[in-house]
Amino acid sequence: MKMTRAEKHRLGTGLLFIGPWAIGFLLLTVYPLVCTLVYSFCDYSVLMPASFVGLTNYRDLFTDELFWKALSNTLFYAAFSIPLGLIVSLFLAILLNFNVPGRGVFRTIFFLPSLVPMISLAVLWQWLLNGELGLINDGLRPVLNAINHVTGMHLAAPNWLGDARFAKWGLIFTGLWGVGHAVVVYLAGLQDVPRHLYEAADIDGANFWHKTWHITLPTLSPVIYFNTIMGLIGALQVFAVPFVIANGGDGPERSLLFIATYLYHNAFEYSKMGYACAIGLVMFALILALTWIATRLSERFVHYTAK
Amino acid sequence: MLCALSACHPTAPHDGRVVVRYWDKWNGFEAEAMRAVVDDFNAGQNRVWVDYSAVSQLNHKLLLATSGGVPPDVAGMYAEDLPVYAENNALTPLYKLAAEAGVRREDYVDVFWQTSCHRGTLFALPATPNVSALVWNKKMFREAGLDPEQPPRSIAELEAFNEKILRRRPDGSIEKIGHVPNEPSWITPTWGTWFGARYWDGQAAVEADSPENRAAFRWMRSYPDRFGAQNLLALRDGFGSYASSQNPFLSGRVAMTLQGVWIYNFIKNYAAPGFEWGVAAFPSVDPARFKAVTVASGDVLVIPAGAKHVREAFEFLRYLESPAPMEKLCLGQRKFSPLRQVSEDFYRRHPDPYVRKFAELASSPGVRPVPRITTWNEYSADLADAAGRVLTGSADPDEALANVQKREQAHYDRARERWDRNVKTLTALWAAAESRQ
The missing domain is CATH 3.40.190.10 (Periplasmic binding protein-like II)
Known part of the structure; x- marks a missing residue:
């Protein structure tokens, strides 16, 4: 069917608008992704031409205990940091949504930490979590002393970043520093909750918790879903903060070795870009799979008001 | 980005000299010490101009610039990184240039010559050394x-x-x-x-x-x-x-x-x-x-593979490796010299009271180069x-x-599998690089 002149004009305009994005997408996303796939089957140091080695990188990867260590650390971090971040940010958003004097000031105060650059954040938390001199343990010691006094136990403040048992927990708490972004998204979502639902619930005698559980959370579920996916992607790619906190290493007993860190080591420190590409692709597949699962679950738990 | 990495030379003179781009990791007083030696070299002749740049994260940038075909003409790196760069054809072999210029193994404290070689080929010349x-x-x-x-x-x-x-x-x-x-x-x-x-x-x-x-x-x-x-x-x-x-x-x-x-x-x-x-x-x-x-380890100077002005770059290296400029550099950076021949004046003027002890250790029978694997x-x-x-x-x-x-x-x-796969190509490339010098 022949296009009319107006249709051609519209198509041209459309292509012109989408063109810059399409070029960027092809050059900066599709091309690197295809290269990653190709190089993952090669021995490639960047400095020498790549040599095809078949599935060697993938075979090595699946028998590489450090890869599994990095994967389990990453999943542990994601499993605890995402729910904790969601709960804390949602809780703060609900509190900050109350119509109290100085609400704007409180909102700013809670958002400000998320503007701190990640490197500064990591250095700051390195000191806050210092086992001997850190403020966290300074606050924790009197509490533990009181518990010890009452119960006769011998609890001691943990060496957050020096002890493999606590390092990941230290990092998870560090992540809470940046919940400000999620809080803003929740606050925006909270403005969309229809007032008449609360009024109807008030008439029915619902209390705060009833309203939160039956009105606020279901209405906010698309926002919760969005923050979960963003949190998932962020948690599976965690790199800068643990890298700086561990001074460029992997933390005690490699407890802060994450997939992205291991990829970086292989690509830029061990001259194994082909192997790093294989790690990258596994990470890509993992994020894709978990996002797909979350999307499937969202069909059951996410409610869109427009539907 | 390429311009930022390599191509712009705001400090390059326009008097027809060959510009040798030199990247090193130093900053502070160590950069000043190297800059003073570079200035002496630039002032002492009118054919070559060394354009010295302090570059952070030098290893990463050198990797990208070399693989992109726009490396600097001279780069400073840690001796322990040399084997990886050499086996990836990122460095120019220097034996022929060194032999022509009269740079000999005997001129150096032996361990620092060792850390400048890989698989029997000279790929670097020592800069400021270190022992523990x-x-x-x-x-x-x-x-x-x-x-x-x-x-x-x-x-x-x-x-x-x-x-x-x-x-x-x-x-x-x-x-x-x-x-x-x-x-x-x-x-x-x-x-x-x-x-x-x-x-x-x-x-x-x-x-x-x-x-x-x-x-x-x-x-x-x-x-x-x-x-x-x-x-x-x-x-x-x-x-x-x-x-x-x-x-x-x-x-x-x-x-x-x-x-x-x-x-x-x-x-x-x-x-x-x-x-x-x-x-x-x-x-x-x-x-x-x-x-x-x-x-023993330390800093070495290399000419990356693909450098545009290999001979001029080596002319600068040759100058730096002479006793007086090397002593000036090591004095400025408060280190000892990798050369065998060191003047008494160097030790007399050196602020570190134990610099001679470090120098003696570098020549001791118990000295070991950092593992060159x-x-x-x-x-x-x-x-x-x-x-x-x-x-x-x-x-x-x-x-x-x-x-x-x-x-x-x-x-x-x-x-080793990688080396076995590349050994013929690398040997040919190194031979070709030396034949061009």
């Missing part, structure tokens, strides 16, 4: 009733001194200690050197779990057993950063550490006035067998992790090293 040595706090020795002028001569003696210097608080935590193997933290992978370990056989086998290295790891394991793992962790947490007055050696919390020649600069900048210190060979496990043991980055990271586990008492030394051995042999086998 025992550095001790004389005041802490005196307070512990030890002779401040008498450092320990064996590991056993070191530990006896350690016990005497140790001060605990009433709750059992450590206030001061003679020595801990992970201060500074980066030295743990190479402790085996003082027990006679070699790390690899120079051919195909990694030797992480050699009896000598196992002995070194058992020595490290004795620390949590004697002092308590939690006490050691708490002690370390109280240490400030290296470049600060809270550095545990400079603040009097650790009396004996293994340091390089750079320690003078840190003492000058961060230690309290009147800080008393001494330098000696770090004691080995058996002084009769292993005398004056030290690990292409997988050293991951190998040393693996050794550091094993040492960390042993020092917190969570791993058995033999088991930890058996794991390192297994992993690192596999890594090295892969690296």
